[in-house]
Amino acid sequence: MKDDAKSRKAELTEHLKVSILTLRLQPGTDLDEAHLSDAFGLSRTPLREVFRQLAGEGYLDLRTNRSARVSEMSYTTLRDFFLAAPMVYGAILRLAAQNATRPQIDALKEAQQAFKAALRSGSAEDRALANNRFHDVTGEMSGNVYLLPSFNRLLIDHARIGMTFYRPQTAKMTENLSEASNQHDAIIAAIEAGDEAAAAQLAEDHWNLSRDQIELFVMPDALDVPMGVPPLSKPA
Amino acid sequence: MKDDAKSRKAELTEHLKVSILTLRLQPGTDLDEAHLSDAFGLSRTPLREVFRQLAGEGYLDLRTNRSARVSEMSYTTLRDFFLAAPMVYGAILRLAAQNATRPQIDALKEAQQAFKAALRSGSAEDRALANNRFHDVTGEMSGNVYLLPSFNRLLIDHARIGMTFYRPQTAKMTENLSEASNQHDAIIAAIEAGDEAAAAQLAEDHWNLSRDQIELFVMPDALDVPMGVPPLSKPA
DNA sequence: AAAATACAACTTGTATACAGAAAAAAATCG
């Protein structure tokens, strides 16, 4: 095969995405161009193009004359996440119910099968990735080029946040994951029926479940007062 | 000055953005790497990096082994635009009212001054760019990394759609533009007061005005039935 | 001994040269 370079580029892209989503590459990690180009048999030129692409999608941050860095996740961005996610998720699922095609629905069912398998016998990474894949397909279904950039950006950090609570294995957590799986099934049904109201409601439910999990694990009480902050800072 | 290359890169980026926003480069236009790298004194390597960046932001489409192309605007994307814009604009202005800083408010006032000046004595391009700049600042104010990608994507096509109705000079259109300017002033006031409810309401009003304009000029009646389409296509 | 500066090693950014693919043009065949 002579599309070596092209496939290696795709491999690199996929490798970086997965590594970032699963926190194997933690937020803030510096990426070494020389090392990566060596490891993937690519010269630095195409590698840097991949960097730019991933930066555009929100996986990486680029700083001039400094190494590329896995995008950070601060408490500020977490707050932004909580504000944006419910709205965008709702809109995406509503549109998915409107526009989904047969092959897309099949793809969604496949993704859900993989998710269930990961719940039974997979690692935390497997679960996060399978869940990410499921929601990624709903994004494709919506097909709205204006919403997708934000949706995909949200999915990145949702996977990363999720990794922190896919890890600890308490009984309640397993229960919640099984509930999430049930919601996925309901989402599929709503989309297949073209029932956008149901899809929107399920998006809210699914988000609330996820939100509860996140609050339990990564948020002590810092964001319990999210709305009453002073609106603007006056210097001097 | 020895940051020649860096500044030329920024110049090229800005040139392409402006050209695309003002429709001087029309949707679907092919970009010639050799010509552009020649014109801006850059080699193809940094030029292609700029292409990738702009593609990530939604200005360009990249196809492998084919020239970069100014992103298309079909009637499909127009429909998506109408679905996404009101929601995202509302959220952005609401957040802007919450989070705007003093310097940002000053920047917004400056942008509004420039917009007014463009209304008085500027070209259609000047108006579209000034309006784009105004809303761009509101995006900065919101500071939400998850909403900004979609918001900025919307602003691109909003400017391009706007160019089509900033051109014809009817009396009613001038009136509407002046109304838009008034709304800008009200938006500034709401943001400065930190009144997020007012900001959200103004976003809706401002959008409705813009929507009326757009419908008048570019939409005959194709999108008057936006919600009742068949939800999914079943082959065979 | 601490701080500052100069130097060296390394990393990022750009240019050029080359390889491969698509498009255009020319030639051959029906």
Place this chain on the structure above:
DNA sequence: CGATTTTTTTCTGTATACAAGTTGTATTTT
């Protein structure tokens, strides 16, 4: 004369070499 295949040309993608910038270290100076 038209259609199709082959050749040529043009443009995209990649690699390598080089320039510029950054960081760490060592030496010098106070």
